[in-house]
Amino acid sequence: MEVIKESAAMLSNFEVHALLKELQSGSSQRGKKSISKKQQNLATISYETIKYLEKTPCGLQTPEVVEKFLRALTPFSLTKSEKLQLLNHRPKTTVEIMAMIEECEERLTEEQMESLIQVITSILPGEQGEEEEEGEEEMEGEEG
Incomplete structure (x- = not known):
C-alpha cells in the first residue's frame, strides 16, 4: 500500500492499520541494530495503535x-x-x-x-x- 500525497487524502482506520502492519513487518525483517530513543517511541506508538485498531471494526475488514x-x-x-x-x-x-x-x-x-x-x-x-x-x-x- 502506498500513500501518494500524504496531506491530500484521508485514510480510513483500515488503511492506517494495514500501513502500520506493513511498516512493522518491514522493520522486524531488518533486524535490531542500534535503535534510537525516537525509533523506540515510534515503534511503541505503532504497536499500541495496531493493538487498538484490531479491536475496532477495521480489524475485521x-x-x-x-x-x-x-x-x-x-x-x-x-x-x-x-x-x-x-x-x-x-x-x-x-x-x-x-x-x-x-x-x-x-x-x-x-x-x-x-x-x-x-x-x-x-x-x-x-x-x-x-x-x-x-x-x-x-x-x-x-x-x-
Whole structure:
C-alpha cells in the first residue's frame, strides 16, 4: 500500500492499520541494530495503535469489503468524509448516523437511514467481541 500525497487524502482506520502492519513487518525483517530513543517511541506508538485498531471494526475488514461497502453507499450521495466516518465507526442506529452525516434530516428520509443501517450492518463486519455476543443472544433465544 502506498500513500501518494500524504496531506491530500484521508485514510480510513483500515488503511492506517494495514500501513502500520506493513511498516512493522518491514522493520522486524531488518533486524535490531542500534535503535534510537525516537525509533523506540515510534515503534511503541505503532504497536499500541495496531493493538487498538484490531479491536475496532477495521480489524475485521478487507480491501474487498471496503470496496463493496463504498459501492453500496453510492445511492446515498454522501461526501467522502461521511463515507469515511461510516466505514470507521460502523454505526448501528439512526442517532449515530445523524451525528456523522451533516444535515442528515434534510438529506435522508427515515427509510433511507434505515436502508443505510442495513447496508452498514450487512456488509461491514462488526467488532470482534460483538460477533460473539450476537451468537450467544441467538443461542439463548433458541433455548427459551
